[in-house]
Amino acid sequence: MPESPPEEEPALHVEGLDVTYGRSLSALRSVSLTVPHGGVVALLGANGAGKSTLLRAVSGTLRLHRGTVTAGRIRYGDTALDGQDPVAAVRAGVVQVPEGRRVFAGLTVDENLRSGGLGLGRRSPALIRESRDRVFALFPRLAERTGQAAGLLSGGEQQMLAIGRALMAAPRLLLLDEPSLGLAPLMVNRIAEVVREINAQGTAVLLVEQNAGMALALARYAYVLEVGEVRLSGPADELARTDAVRRLYLGEAEDGRGAA
Numbered sequence: 317m318p319e320s321p322p323e324e325e326p327a328l329h330v331e332g333l334d335v336t337y338g339r340s341l342s343a344l345r346s347v348s349l350t351v352p353h354g355g356v357v358a359l360l361g362a363n364g365a366g367k368s369t370l371l372r373a374v375s376g377t378l379r380l381h382r383g384t385v386t387a388g389r390i391r392y393g394d395t396a397l398d399g400q401d402p403v404a405a406v407r408a409g410v411v412q413v414p415e416g417r418r419v420f421a422g423l424t425v426d427e428n429l430r431s432g433g434l435g436l437g438r439r440s441p442a443l444i445r446e447s448r449d450r451v452f453a454l455f456p457r458l459a460e461r462t463g464q465a466a467g468l469l470s471g472g473e474q475q476m477l478a479i480g481r482a483l484m485a486a487p488r489l490l491l492l493d494e495p496s497l498g499l500a501p502l503m504v505n506r507i508a509e510v511v512r513e514i515n516a517q518g519t520a521v522l523l524v525e526q527n528a529g530m531a532l533a534l535a536r537y538a539y540v541l542e543v544g545e546v547r548l549s550g551p552a553d554e555l556a557r558t559d560a561v562r563r564l565y566l567g568e569a570e571d572g573r574g575a576a
């Protein structure tokens with residue numbers, strides 16, 4: 317199976333990445349991954365496989381979790397993101413939506429959205445308005461609730477707000493960590509539509525999901541992490557047909573039937 321998507325000029329290049337937490341917990345070993353310009357790439361794996369760790373390394377937030385890149389390189393276009401600086405990543409166009417819909421519960425929807433553009437330094441009010449209009453077009457429910465405290469929104473609305481806040485920084489690559497986690501099926505479908513729309517507007521997406529069916533339907537290319545290493549990679553439709561992925565991640569029995 318090829319190591320990287322055989323597509324356009326790659327935008328994100330992770331090569332031979334090793335990450336440890338604290339003094340010795342090895343979370344990633346020799347991980348290489350590519351996300352092409354404007355592509356959607358899925359990253360699958362069980363709990364603890366290292367998916368969030370990879371996103372944190374790319375977005376420069378690893379240090380906040382006491383993690384360290386001990387080997388390897390991360391490049392986004394011509395920018396090296398090895399320095400683990402979240403502001404540098406945002407300036408380069410790479411923004412992460414962390415797992416768990418971390419919105420500022422005491423701030424309003426509008427204040428949460430405004431906080432999303434802060435890493436970009438002084439932006440013109442017109443640019444902020446433009447970004448906000450784009451977020452409201454994507455999430456009309458947020459437009460109806462601009463003055464409401466984020467903590468009072470439903471889980472799905474909070475996830476929309478977390479994604480909307482990231483979009484305020486006008487990312488070229490969005491790192492999405494388990495956006496469907498804990499949401500009702502209707503809302504999961506809405507999140508899938510939103511990922512499609514964001515991508516159609518030209519933003520590449522690296523999508524971490526436990527919902528492998530959703531992720532493989534959205535992505536053109538996918539990687540499977542197992543205990544800190546890339547175990548499988550390939551075009552999403554091909555991976556979805558492999559026995560291991562069907563059994564372990566799509567909940568199908570050995571004979572191809574869906575799990576009870």
Ligand SMILES: Nc1ncnc2c1ncn2[C@@H]1O[C@H](COP(=O)(O)OP(=O)(O)OP(=O)(O)O)[C@@H](O)[C@H]1O
Nearest residue numbers: 337341343361362363364365366367368369370381
């Ligand atoms: N802040 C941390 N300090 C120490 N160890 C950590 C920390 N964060 C993650 N780990 C460990 O690193 C490994 C990879 O965790 P990570 O959260 O990246 O996995 P994951 O695939 O995202 O899983 P999940 O779906 O449960 O979030 C696990 O062994 C985890 O216990």
